[in-house]
Amino acid sequence: MSKSTVPSSGTDPDSPPAGGNQGKNHIPQSDGSAVEEALRRELEAERRRGRKLKRRDNRERELQPYQVELLKLQRHLELHNKRMIVVFEGRDAAGKGGTIRRVTRYMNEKHYRVVALGKPSEKERSEWYLQKYVAEFPAGGETVLFDRSWYNRAMVEPVFGFCTDKEHRDFLRGVVGFEKDLVRQGTTLVKLYFSVTKEEQLRRFDRRRDDPLRQWKLSEIDVQAQDLWDEFTERKYEMLDQTHTSAAPWTIIRSESKHRARLNAMRVILAAVAYEDRSPDVDFVPDPEIVVSGAHEVELMEADRIRRGKFSG
Secondary structure, X not given: OOOOOOOOOOOOXXXXXXXXXXXXXXXXXXXXXXXXXXXXXXXXXXXXXXXHHHHHHHHHHHHHHHHHHHHHHHHHHHHOOXXXXXXXXXXXXXXXXXXXXXXXXXXXXXXXXXXXXXXXXXXXXXXXXXXXXXXOOOOOOOEEEEEOOHXXXXXXXXXXXXXXXXXXXXXXXXXXXXXXXXXXXXXXXXEEEEEOOHHHXXXXXXXXXXXXXXXXXXXXXXXXXXXXXXXXXXXXXXXXXXXXXOOOOEEEEEOOOHHHHHHHHHHHHHHOOOOOOOOOOOOOOXXXXXXXXXXXXHHHXXXXXXXXXXXXO
């Protein structure tokens, strides 16, 4: 009888064959380390998301006392049959829309409207320029918030050629008297200009471009805003210089921090009306680092032009 022989390869007969099922269940040490590293990265990303959500929640909670006060202001307007207009102006991506959403979040929808009118139609071009805006003005007890306003003719329209030079000049000459009469007849008018730096605007545009949930915000005009920065700055200076008046002053809101801009915009709106039952626990004083008068902004821009030879923003 012949003896059993050991395979000539010298391999252990009890070990799995090379190849075959070995690769299915065996994870080399290097792969295990990679898996651990991937898990660590995922865990840290989840922690960052959690911290971000917590910060966002804290910021929203900080706004709530002011949102309560806005409800009191709205009730005052309703009880006394008063009218209020809040104008939100500023460059693209300056934070106007987000602020409007926070201001109106808890308001009674029956007594406020948000108005955002587009480029004038041919019919509207043939009408008195302010006619389409006057049609949206509030009745007694109502608040209207303009997400861009008749001041389109001071900045956007002349920069993009949507109006003639004469139409632009006529607007700047006529709007001062128009607003003075509006206020004289009992309408509370608050004019807010949201100011953002060129670098921050670019960062926000890039975020819109890269985020599928924000891409709808990025328009063709937005894409040109950076190239036309200096032209918009010239129009901004001209607008503030000629239309900041004691009857209808401009308030500048520095909006590098969206949260601080929103909070201080609420403070400015609340300060415009002497409504009843103000809370003694709420700080109504605007932050001087965020809120600047239109007249002071003009002075700062003029000083900047002297130093640099041109406006910077």
